[in-house]
Each structure stands twice: as C-alpha cells, then as structure tokens.
Amino acid sequence: MPELILACGILLLVVVALFLRGKKTNLHALLTLAILTASIAYTFFSWAFYHTPVTLFGNMIHSDQFSCYFRILVDVATALTVLMAMRNKSLSEKFNSEFYTFLLGAVLGSHLLMMSTNLVMVFISLELLSISSYILAGYSFTKKGAEGSLKYFLFGSAASAIMLYGFSILFGITGTLEFTAGDFVNNLSANQSALVIVAAIMAFAGFLYKIAAAPMHIWAPDVYEGSPMPVIAFLSVVPKLAGIVVLAKMTTTFATTTVSFDWQLVMAVIAMLSIGIGNLSALWQNNAKRMMAYSSIAQSGFLLIGVVCLTSQSMQAFLFYSALYLAANYAVFISLQAFEKNSIDSIASFSGTGRSFLFLSVVLLGGLISLTGIPPTGGFTSKLFMFASLWASYEQTGKTVLLWLLIFGLLNTVVSLFYYLKIPYYAFLKSPNASLSPENTRFENFLAFILVVGILFLFIRPDFLMGWLNTINFVL
C-alpha cells in the first residue's frame, strides 16, 4: 500500500535528518520526491487490482479506484510542492527536514481520509492532515505567517471539535461508526428528528472548513497571505480534494437515507455561497496571494457541484475537474513564486512584467484562463462537463435549485474573469514602474510550462483522461 511507503518514508526522513543536522542539503527534498514517486508508481501499478474495492482494518478503510485516482493526484500535487519548495529560499534554510516530514504527514493524512469509511478513522486522518498543515502554514517565520498559522489552528480546532460532536451524536443515533454500512443508513432513516440534521450539519462543518467553502472559509485569506508559496499551493489543492472526496462519501450516505431533508438543496446552497462569496471578495483584493485565496474558495464551490449532483456522471466530471484544477492552480502558484522572488507580490507591482518576464507571464495567463474556464484550456472542458452533469441532473430531478446553481455558477465565470485577468492586465497593459533585474526563473518557467501544455492538451483531447476515468467504478 502506498500509505505504508509514506509512513516508512516519514520515519526515514526523521532518521536521515538526525545525521544531516545543520547541513545545507537538498537530500531531504530529493528523498521526499523519491518516496512520492514510489507511492505514485505503486498506486498506478496496482490500479487494476482495485477494480473491486478492498476493505481493510475491520471496515476502517475502503480502497478503490476512486480513492486511488485521488491518491495519485495528491501525490503529484505534493511532488510539485516539493519542487517549488526546493526553489524557495526561505524554506530551504530553516528546519528543512521537518518541512518535508510534515508535508508527508499531511499527504498520509489525506490518503487515509479519502479512503476511510469509519467516523473515527475520518477524524484521526483529518487531524493528521490538519495538524501537519497548521505547522506548514507557519513556515515563513514572519509575524504574518505566525498570525495565519495560529488563526488556522484555532479555527481549525474549533471546527474539528464541532465535527467530533456531530460524529458523536450520529454514533448515538445509529449505533455504528461505519457510515457506509447498512445499519447506519437504516438507523438514520428510522430515527427521523431534527437532531439528525443538526448532527449532520455539525459533522459537515469540519469538512467545509478543510475545503474552505463558505461559510467556513474565513481563515483562508489570512493563512494564504502569510504562508510561503509552496505551502499555499499545497493547501489550495490537497486538503481541498481530500475534504471533498470524504464529503462526497458522506453525502451519498445521507442522500440514500429517506431523510425528509433535502441534501441536494443544502449542498447547492453551500456551493452557491462559496462561488459567490469567493468571487465577489476576490474582486477587491490587491495582493496576489489573497486573491488566489478567494479564488480557491470559489473553486471549492465549483468542485462541490460534483457532490451536489451525486450522479456517476457528475463524479466523473468532478474527477476531471480536480485534475485540471490541480494543474492550473500549480501553474499559477509556480509562476507567482517566480515573481515573488523578484519581489513582485502585490497585483499593482506586476506592471509591465509582460515585457521583462514574457514567458512567465504568458504561462501565468494560461493558468489563470484555465481557472476562469475559457477555451482553449482544459479548464473550459472541465467546467463544460461539470455543468453538463448539472443540467442532466436537473433534467432527472426537476429541482429548480439546480437550475439556479447552473445559471449562478456560469454567470460567476464573468465575475471571475475580471479578477483573474487583473494580473495579466497589469502585466501586459501597464508600463513598468521600475526597471527590474530578472532573476533566473528558468526552472519555474519549465515546470509551469509543462503544466500549461497539459492543460491545453486536455482541452484538445479530453477523451484521454475521461476515457480512463470512465473505467473507474463509482460505488462509494
């Protein structure tokens, strides 16, 4: 199992760090990359094996192709984070080995979270993911970073506590911790009361916090602003995907119970709130990191559409969207880090970078367009699939809220274009303030370029990924 590789890898990193204390070295990063590669390779080659889901540890964990796919995504994202961290001065100087240890810890947590079918397992893996990311968020060792990290920690603990409380009530009602089990569903259906709804909403609060969906999103901008760029990139993708995957699993359970409560409505409202709040707040930001924080809130809303519909088709669209979101987000953050190195961080300071950093600016534009969802990027295709599944779902159920979500979501694309284009606007349309002395960004150029090529490729041939996703069995 790739999780064993990761767990052993964490221990290995700790041991290696003992011998290399105080030395400046890239060994930790390279070791982490090797561990991640091993994990990806293992998952990839055991792909066929998981066609029929495997249950482990007394129904604690449920390993199937669905989670395998997301495990690969998470590992790829982490590998990209490591590559970014290697090029980040502040990260390669202080507590270098610990950084990678925590990173792998978070990855292990998200792996387990995406596979767990047991409430306790969910809680433990979520905490593993959370505690690691609280520390990662403070890795810039500045006042702002400390503030962000502490905020993240305090809000996060409160959210976890609420979630745990919700879990305990659910356990009390159903008498079982396995939320995919038949007992859980039956007992929920049998015990209809307002308490079920309260408990479920409490339980969901923890996940919504992790994925920074409204109304649990307030931490995101501060944390993003204070954290180093690789950590932001990591936070914007890994916990988000992990949280939505487990949310999808839990919602499936609630949707199959005969609860007199419309889960689709709840999730649709959350999605709309996230999209709306994220986009409208992003409009007013003048710091690139904060803007991307709000963008990630809005993107959570779009990802949640997959959970709203809960059809096999929408899950497929969700899988596709996740991959594109990962690629576009990393392309953006990698270029932003390269700009940050040249002390360009506020949006206004991007003035004229289209001239001094033409290649990087074009690549950044590619990533941002994909996040907006305009052709010719895969971001467009992914939005197309997502909203097509939403239309189809509306056609099946006839619920008007789905239609509203569709119209609201698509119209928000126009709003989002306005802020996504802010940086390119300054980069290409404004003249430079001061003469810049470009630092070497060749590595970032290359990395982001590869991602953007991938994004373009998935626009032209979406069947490449979709064909593969279609083989995934969506029994949750």
Add this chain to the structure above:
Amino acid sequence: MQNLLTYLIFTPVIAALLGLFISAEAKKIFRLLTFVVSAIQLLIILLIVGNITPQSGSFQLMEKYNWFSIDLGNWGILKAEYLLGLDGLGFSMVVLSVLVMLIAGISSWTIDKNVKGYFILLWILNGAIIGTFCALDFLLFYLFFEFMLLPMYFLIGIWGGPKREYASIKFLLYTLLGSILILIVLIALVISVQAPESGDTVVHTFSLLHMSDPANFIIGSILNPDDAWVIGSQTARWWAFLLLFIGFAIKLPAVPLHTWLPDAHVEAPTPISVILAALLLKVGAYGLLRIAYPIFPDAAMELSSVVAFVGVLSIIYAALNALAAKDLKRLIAYSSVSHMGFVLLGLASLTVEGISGAVYQMFSHGLISAMLFLIAGVLYDRTHDRLINNYSGLASKMPVFFVFVLIAFFASLGLPGFSGFIAELMVLLGALASGSTNELISEGFAFAAAFGLILGAAYYLWTLQRMFFGPFHVKNGIRTELLTDLDRREFGMLISLALVILIFGIFPQVLLDYINPFAKNFSDTLTESIRLIQNP
C-alpha cells in the same frame, strides 16, 4: 480540392507560430508576412469559388473529422466533431473576412509599437474569425468564438488610445457575459440532442446540423420541442432562444446592450476598429442565423416582434446618438449599431427577401464600415484629433480624401448604386412582406426603420457640412501643415474598398446568387420545422 477550409483557417495560425521565431526587430518581415497570409487566403477563396455551386442552398466543402468522443457510462457518449462547411451565408462571410483582413493588414503597417506581438495576435484573430464562420459543430464554433476574445482584448488594451484599458476590459466582460449565456444553452442542447446514428447508447452530439433537426431531440429532454419543459411562465425552448438572442445581441450589438461598442471603437487602433466593425459584429448576426434561428424556430417565431422591436430600436436610437456624437469615430460606431439593426429586422421577418437582405447587409456593412473607420483613421493619424467641431472646410485642403469620404458616407446612408442600398431595400421589403405573408411583424416596424434611414442621411450630411464644406479652418491647435492629402497606401486601400462597394451595389446578383439559395432554403426549412413542431 480537399480541406480548403482548414487551409483557410490555419494559414494565419501557422503564420502566428512562425512569427514566434522571428526577431521582434524585423518589422518589415512581419508586415510582409501579413501580406503573404492574405494573398494565400485570397488564392484559397478563388479555389473555393471554383469548387462551390451557388445554386445549392445546403452546405458544401464539408470537412468532417472526429474530435473526441467520450463514453460517459449510462449517460451515453459525448461526441464532438471537427465539422466545417460553407453555405451562402458562410461563404459571403468568409469572403468578407478575407477582404477585410487584407485591408486591416495593410492598414496595420503604421503600427510601430511591439510589432511582433501585434501581428501574432492579429493572425490568431484572423484564424478565429474565419473558423467561426466555417464551424458547424457547436463546440468548435464556441471555441473559435471565444478565441477571438483575448486577442481582441490585448489588441485594444495594448495598442489602443488613451482610455484603452477601460475600453478593453469593458469589451471583454460584455462579450464574455454573452458567451456564457450561449454556453448555458450549449450545455442544455448537448443534453437534449442525440445524433440520429445513435443506437442503444445515446450519442450526444455538438453538431449544429443535428441540433437543427427537431426529430433529433431526445424524448422527455428539457428542450424537446414536443413537450418542452416549462420554466417559470415560458417553455424552456423560449428561454433558450432568449438567452441565445441576448448572447448574440451583445456581440451584434443591439440597443440596449451596445454600450461597449462606442468605447471599444474610439480607443481601438484603426485596423482593429476595422476588424471589430466589419467582422466581429457580423459574428453576432451570424450566430443568430446559424444557431438561434434554425435550432429554435418556434421560439424565434414567437419572439419575432421582440427581435424586430430591438432591431428598430437599435436603428433609431443609435442614429439619434450618432446625430449627437462629437467624435467622428464615435459617430461611425453608432452608425454601425444603427445599420446592424437592419439585420435584426430582416431576420425577424423570416421572409426570403428579409433574410437575403440581412445577409447582404452584413456583407455590405462590413465593407462600408471598414472604409468609414479607415477614413477616421486617416484623419487621426495626421492630427490625433477626431472632434468634428475642430475641423471645417477640409474639402479644399484634402480633395482626394474628400472624394472617398463622400463615397463612404453616401454608401453608408444608402444611396442607390452602393451595396448598402440594395441590402436595406431588401430588408424593408421583407419586413413589409411579412405583414401580408406570415404575419410575424407588423408593417409599422418597416416604416420606423425607414425613418431611421432619414436620420442616417441627416447625421452624415450634417457631418459633411460641418467638417468638409465652408471655409477652411481648424481649432484646438491643430497644425494645418499636418493635413496632407492621402498617401499611396491609404489611397490604395480606400480605392479598392470603394470599387468593391460600387461593384456589389451595381451588380448585387454576383453575391445574391450565393445568398438567395441560402435564404430560400433557410426560410423553407424554418417554416417546415415550425410546422413539424406545431403539428407533429
């Protein structure tokens, strides 16, 4: 000849790729290359003319390749095709695009700032525009449609006038809003339509040809004409048509969605204004003709009074604005809106004359507006001042220029002998005929539109009087020695446009041979579909 249309679309795209590897210093090479691109495209147009039969109202030179087909499990297969083809409408638009792109390319020789970026964007735009006019697959159409957005944004935003940043972002947001509305319908259509070849598994297709056939709608789907869903107080098909109409009306632009256009025109550099007025506006009208009307003929018929009203409103309101405009370019921009109103009116009538007139108007307005914006550019290049009141008696100072101004103004106000006259006459005839044949729109609209023609004459003649007649003097510190007459390049561009406008005014049959079969086929198919939908 195989794949002529692909060559036509991808010639400029290949030039753009080549351009990436040419040194930014080699301005001459870029200017030459844009000429080569246009020459090749003209050659391909000649080949197309040789390979196309005008009498047939259906699509010719079809190219069909699989783009992607995705198996989506129980939902069926999603299939997109690389599907190109031309009919009379597409043909006339493609010819117009190539002509205008040639003129715009020559006009771009004066661009001196960041030449490399400019021409690369221009070529991408060229390919996207022609692609839009050739695509018969909705997704492909949408791809080309959106592909025009960003190049245009940067072309206005980087090479434009003083308020270019505001104008470019306004253009972008308006247009994107329009395309999102179109996207909503696109998604709904894909879900509702199956390809006729689908057997046990449903094949969802993006093909416009399949979407235009009411028989291909899946039973029980949202947009199925037989039992369309009711959303609010109207059927889903009614809403879908409305969304498409708004989406394309923004691009057209029709009052009250036109406000981005004057800003964009005033700030855009001359060649970009030419492309914007001559081609991009046509994409809006083209979308209505190719997508909104054939797919939702029933809703179109129901809403034809609205369409006609918006058209007449555009004609009158924009003409009044033009009358009040102080800036020459703004005046021409409003006159564009006014003339595009005729396209809407012709469409709304759904008669053969009306449709023919609308398409002819698209073609002729493309040429005339190109000429008008070149004229505004000539003046702006010399003095960097376009305010009408700052000039007087230019006729004596720039006699050759004045002759072309006369031709362009008279062509635009619809003097017989120029192409605009034929087009507007046909539209008015169609609108009048509609009252007695299919009873879709009342004669009142035609009379109101005719009043718009009078307004058109008023603002053009008044401008002539203010700027060109009377004793020569200029205000606002314009140096008189700057006001030299046309140079050879400008003369060449203007004379060729003037000739083409005259030719199509005196021998409209040259183009009508292509447009009329299309219009007849279009009108017949629509009437037939409406009949099928109403009495299945």
